Amino acid sequence: MAEFDASKISWQDQYKLMIGTVTPRPIALVTTLGPDGPNAAPFSFFNAVGSDPAMLMFSVGDKTGSAKDTVRNIRATPEFVVHIVSDAIKEQMNVCAVDYPYGVNEIEKAGFTTAPSCKVRPPRIVEAPVAxxxxxxxxxxxGRKPYHVVFGEVVYFHYHDGIVNDRFHVDIGRINPIGRLAGKGGYTRITDRFEMPRLPLERVAES
Ligand SMILES: Cc1cc2nc3c(=O)[nH]c(=O)nc-3n(C[C@H](O)[C@H](O)[C@H](O)COP(=O)(O)O)c2cc1C
Structure with missing residues (x-):
């Protein structure tokens, strides 16, 4: 057994344990709008949190001494667009993670195309399979570092053709998302999927 008292290890070591342990993590590529224009950045402390209404969260740590552009922008314009990062857009996502100075448009640097959103002011990224x-x-x-956990209500969904059927079932193979693992460059694909239907109570009670 390896055991650690969290109060006795540094935040850096706790960070390594967290990102190496809670895996794979989905990646939100988030566009926001600030006084100097739009911004995009990826976040893997990300998940869905509920469905009435549809709700998401992602968590943004401060960079040394100041809030990241995403948080600054959301405080200025309380809207954002969450894109799912697919294998096809992973390199462009990685460009959006570069720590450019405030006001630099990472969306352009990455070579993404944007389109106006329907219900919010930040633009959406056309190449992302889901926005x-x-x-x-x-x-x-x-927290002490601190982290800003952003909760949002989804007000409009965009999918590339062929991903959602008329019963609202999503073909995740067609999204082909990547997940974040640990380390500087660790990612995974969803190429080894399996199914395990939920057990009805009667079947469990019999055995
Ligand atoms: C795959 C990936 C996942 C990331 N996840 C997070 C995260 O969950 N929280 C965070 O604060 N930074 C995360 N980062 C780092 C931010 O993307 C990075 O600090 C970015 O420059 C922030 O941009 P902004 O200042 O434009 O908001 C991640 C980077 C990558 C490449």
């Missing part, structure tokens, strides 16, 4: 327009619900500031 979810969100209105800010709440930012929860947590």
């Amino acid at each position: 979810m327009e969100c209105r800010l619900m709440q930012i929860v500031d947590l």
Whole structure:
């Protein structure tokens, strides 16, 4: 057994344990709008949190001494678009993670095409297979580092053709998302999927 008292290890070591342990993580590529224009950045502390209404969260740590552009922009314009990062756009996503100075448009640097959103002001990225327009619900500031956990309500969904059927079932093979693992460059694809239907209570009770 390896055991660690969290109060006795540094935040850097706790970070390594967290990102190496909670895997694979989906990646949100988030566009926002600030006074100097649009911005895009990826976040893997990300997940869905509910469905009435549809709600998402992602968590943004500060860079030394100041909030990241995404948080600054959402405080200025409380709307954002969450895109799912597919294998096809992974390199461009990686460009969006470069720590450019405030006001630099990472969307252009990455070579992405944007289109106006339907219900929010930040633009959406056309090359992303899924774009979810969100209105800010709440930012929860947590921890000593600190992290800003952004909760949003999805107000509009965009999918590339062929991903969603008429019963709202999503073909995740056609999204082909990548997941974040640990380390500087660790990612995974969803190329080894399997199914395990939920067990009805009667079947469990019999055995
Ligand atoms: C795959 C990936 C996942 C990331 N996840 C997070 C995250 O969950 N939280 C975070 O604060 N930074 C995360 N980052 C780093 C940010 O993307 C990076 O700091 C970015 O420059 C922030 O941009 P901004 O200042 O334009 O908001 C991640 C980077 C990559 C490449």
